[in-house]
Amino acid sequence: MDNIKQIIVLATFIFLLAPLALVVYVNVYNKRKKKHIEEKEHLKGVFQQELLKTHIEVQEQTLSNVGREIHDNITQVLSFVKLNLALAGNISAEAQKKKINESRELIARAINDLRHLSKSLNFEHIMQHGLLNALQTEADRINNSGIIQINLRIDGDNYSLGAQRELVFFRIFQESLNNTLKHANASRINITLQYSEQLFNLTIEDDGMGFSPDELEGNAGSGLKNMENRAAMMGAETALYSSPGKGCSLRITLNPNKKQLYADGNPPNSIS
Amino acid sequence: MAHHKIMVVCVLTYAIKFAISRMAKYFTIYTSAELICLITALVCLFRSKEYYWRLLIPFMLVITMVEFASIPIKALYKANPIPIHSTVWLYNLLLPVQITGFAIVFYGFLNKYTKNKILVITGAVLLYLIYIAELLTNQAGLFNFNSNTYSAMSVVLVVYSLYFYYTLLKSEEYAELKYLPEFWWVTGTLFFFFGTTAINLSYTYILTTYPGNKLYLAFITNVLIIILYGCWSYAFICKRWITSNK
Secondary structure: OHHHHHHHHHHHHHHHHHHHHHHHHHHHHHHHHHHHHHHHHHHHHHHHHHHHHHHHHHHHHHHHHHHHHHHHHHHHHHHHHHHHHHHHHHOOHHHHHHHHHHHHHHHHHHHHHHHHHHHHHOHHHHHHOOHHHHHHHHHHHHHHHOOOEEEEEEEOOOOOOOHHHHHHHHHHHHHHHHHHHHHHOOOEEEEEEEEOOOOEEEEEEEOOOOOOHHHOOHHHHHHHHHHHHHHHHOOEEEEEEEOOOOOEEEEEEEOOOOOOOOOOOOOOOOOO | OHHHHHHHHHHHHHHHHHHHHHHHHHOOHHHHHHHHHHHHHHHHHOOOOOHHHHHHHHHHHHHHHHHHHHHHHHHHHHHOOOHHHOOHHHHHHHHHHHHHHHHHHHHHHHHOOOOOOHHHHHHHHHHHHHHHHHHHHOOOHHHOOOHHHHHHHHHHHHHHHHHHHHHHHHOOOOOOHHHOHHHHHHHHHHHHHHHHHHHHHHHHHHHHHOHHHHHHHHHHHHHHHHHHHHHHHHHHHHHHHHHHHO
């Protein structure tokens, strides 16, 4: 009799305890979910901020390039044209004709350069046409300037990585190009874009003086760290190979199918 | 004049005392809990936008009415224990109402989190089939309690509740459980039907073997009833609080 009472009480106790344990579990899981959502939102916010910063930096860099181009190239050409026209007054008709033709060619060159520059300025247009187009435009611009020779190679069929990712890739390219122009003393840059189903690789190589990555300090070190962080935010991995006298190679690898929680390949609302 | 007034007061007091003494037997733990829950439902859910919340008012009304109606019938059965005097037929009639009510409410709750409600529909159809089969095979028809249907309903409702928790946790949106009315309603349901499953399964065996244990079973059921209607009433209050905040 007592056994039965105990069994009833025990069975009911267990049958009450089981849902109680379940409710506690649901509650704990829900709290974890809240924490996870908050972390996700935080990362999303950080990513959006970083993306906005990237966007501004790309525009600043573009404007700086345009400014330099106007100063170093177009202004020089136009000054030369002005000089030509000033001299044309006191020379023979044959020489005048030569000077005018020369000036016309120079103005045509200046117009051509300005056309290229306007394309550079129209950043949104470049990004709409994709990373490959943007890199091609930049490579053409640099090659025309004669500062350095850029070779662009594409392996595989190109596809879009999404506006956000492509913007970050473009900014990494700009940063890397700046570093090469400022510090590497290189004569050639090789850019390789490898497109495959599972992998995308962007490799930027130069034949400059190179450096020891372990000894990077100050701004150079933080610049590289910045590139690594940005790449990591979109789920990419960065690898840097360099040694003194042997140039430098920067490779960024991304699995295009890997969806980051906060970088889904869509244009960010904050800047689009 | 003063004499008349005293007389009226005396008569009224007596009438109230008489009414209370006669009515007191109607207020058991079951009926009191259900009545409180019904009043809370009336106050909190009357203006609810969702049909399944509003449905809980007539649902509670039917349950409360059945519970109140069962009291005089029980007294009748005690005086003359013949099948027609038992409350079994009343609870048998309540079963399809319960199956329908629970299915609609769970359907509405799950609709918020998932489009897949096949589980709810299958469960309800299965319970109707068991109910009809049991009713047809019962020797005394409506006067034999459909205990298998009730046990099956308990299991199905536990499965519904677990499925609700699953979809709630799987959902990408975060919900504050403290104030989530659906969560409290389902929790009450889960506690009650999970707890009563043990009793349902052993009820006949225990009572035939050891009739003295009815008291323990009644006590446990009372506790479960308080948990059920406590959770439901709180859910209704949460619902009202959320609605008024919206």
